[in-house]
Amino acid sequence: xxxxxxxxxxxxxxxxxxxxxxxxxxxxxxxxxxxxxxxxxxxxxxxxxxxxxxxxxxxxxxxxxxxxxxxxxxxxxxxxxxxxxxxxxxxxxxxxxxxxxxxxxxxxxxxxxxxxxxxxxxxxxxxxxxxxxxxxxx
Amino acid sequence: xxxxxxxxxxxxxxxxxxxxxxxxxxxxxxxxxxxxxxxxxxxxxxxxxxxxxxxxxxxxxxxxxxxxxxxxxxxxxxxxxxxxxxxxxxxxxxxxxxxxxxxxxxxxxxxxxxxxxxxxxxxxxxxxxxxxxxxxxxxxxxxxxxxxxxxxxxxxxxxxxxxxxxxxxxxxxxxxxxxxxxxxxxxxxxxxxxxxxxxxxxxxxxxxxxxxxxxxxxxxxxxxxxxxxxxxxxxxxxxxxxxxxxx
Numbered sequence: 001x002x003x004x005x006x007x008x009x010x011x012x013x014x015x016x017x018x019x020x021x022x023x024x025x026x027x028x029x030x031x032x033x034x035x036x037x038x039x040x041x042x043x044x045x046x047x048x049x050x051x052x053x054x055x056x057x058x059x060x061x062x063x064x065x066x067x068x069x070x071x072x073x074x075x076x077x078x079x080x081x082x083x084x085x086x087x088x089x090x091x092x093x094x095x096x097x098x099x100x101x102x103x104x105x106x107x108x109x110x111x112x113x114x115x116x117x118x119x120x121x122x123x124x125x126x127x128x129x130x131x132x133x134x135x136x137x138x
Numbered sequence: 139x140x141x142x143x144x145x146x147x148x149x150x151x152x153x154x155x156x157x158x159x160x161x162x163x164x165x166x167x168x169x170x171x172x173x174x175x176x177x178x179x180x181x182x183x184x185x186x187x188x189x190x191x192x193x194x195x196x197x198x199x200x201x202x203x204x205x206x207x208x209x210x211x212x213x214x215x216x217x218x219x220x221x222x223x224x225x226x227x228x229x230x231x232x233x234x235x236x237x238x239x240x241x242x243x244x245x246x247x248x249x250x251x252x253x254x255x256x257x258x259x260x261x262x263x264x265x266x267x268x269x270x271x272x273x274x275x276x277x278x279x280x281x282x283x284x285x286x287x288x289x290x291x292x293x294x295x296x297x298x299x300x301x302x303x304x305x306x307x308x309x310x311x312x313x314x315x316x317x318x319x320x321x322x323x324x325x326x327x328x329x330x331x332x333x334x335x336x337x338x339x340x341x342x343x344x345x346x347x348x349x350x351x352x353x354x355x356x357x358x359x360x361x362x363x364x365x366x367x368x369x370x371x372x373x374x375x376x377x378x379x380x381x382x383x384x385x
Contacts, residue, residue: 013152014235014236014237014243015150015152015157015158015235015236016235016236017232019233019298019301019302023298023301023302024298026208027208029346029347029348029351030298030346030348033344033346033347033348037344097345097347097364100345100347100350100358100360100361100364100365101361101364101365101367101368102365102368103365108276108279110279
């Protein structure tokens with residue numbers, strides 16, 4: 001091994017460092033990035049809970065009452081609270097990053113980042129408002 | 139008031155050390171000195187064997203990029219006063235093979251840069267008599283930001299994807315591809331899109347976003363890559379919905 005790796009002027013030996021599996025603990029932005037990627041699991045979990053809820057709804061009032069009862073278990077309340085935090089983190093970071101991917105030009109000038117962000121937040125608020133309105137009307 | 143400051147410099151002399159090791163140097167502290175000044179002081183007064191790249195000392199040439207306290211920096215723009223009381227850890231740009239001390243081998247980047255054809259591609263050149271290709275200030279404005287890249291490679295040293303996935307073309311090369319895609323005189327965007335849709339292309343990027351943060355020229359490579367992804371996806375949908383449409 002050492003004989004093979006010995007440096008000679010005509011066979012220079014570059015040094016390469018392997019990237020550690022713990023690279024994402026190196027700095028806070030890297031850790032934050034990995035957390036953001038992990039949020040996808042909680043988004044998927046939320047989708048499954050919603051499907052479960054829809055199935056209970058379709059199966060009649062008794063099944064729905066059973067579903068609500070299940071949801072009251074302390075374990076699920078803790079899990080759902082953690083999921084909520086991650087899903088919020090997911091949405092907020094998504095909206096904040098949106099202007100990087102979306103270049104909106106008006107009258108030949110690029111809209112500032114805050115304008116694209118606020119438009120996204122506004123759309124979020126309006127859609128949420130409509131959903132609340134539909135639910136309350138029913 | 140500190141009179142001197144310690145620089146902890148990564149040394150790698152392949153004929154002596156099997157792997158890099160740190161060597162400490164005490165240099166005079168001056169308020170107007172940057173890390174590059176301190177390295178030059180070491181080279182001139184303390185240890186002439188220290189190897190590093192530099193040229194312009196004013197953030198234009200892009201050759202003095204190094205890791206300063208673990209962050210990719212142009213050493214000509216990293217003031218000693220920002221790292222008081224020291225010591226300041228100076229290492230070669232990470233994820234690149236080290237040739238010697240602070241000098242890294244960048245041929246991988248040069249190969250990848252060439253692959254994205256960072257020049258104006260024309261299907262057919264206009265005859266000379268018709269004059270130059272003209273552009274309005276507005277057309278210039280569309281790509282100007284991405285054209286500010288100085289190939290300093292700080293973005294590569296900030297990108298964990300580049301470190302983990304050697305085939306990744308990387309932030310600067312994709313930003314430069316986008317610079318030519320957005321140029322009204324260019325007609326090579328289809329070519330580039332094909333290259334960058336392959337493995338190792340734009341889809342390797344998971345938007346860590348650190349490349350943009352370390353860029354000394356505010357090029358925003360992360361933005362360029364995401365915009366490129368949006369454009370590619372849009373084009374794919376268009377070709378799916380309207381296969382008869384012009385390409």
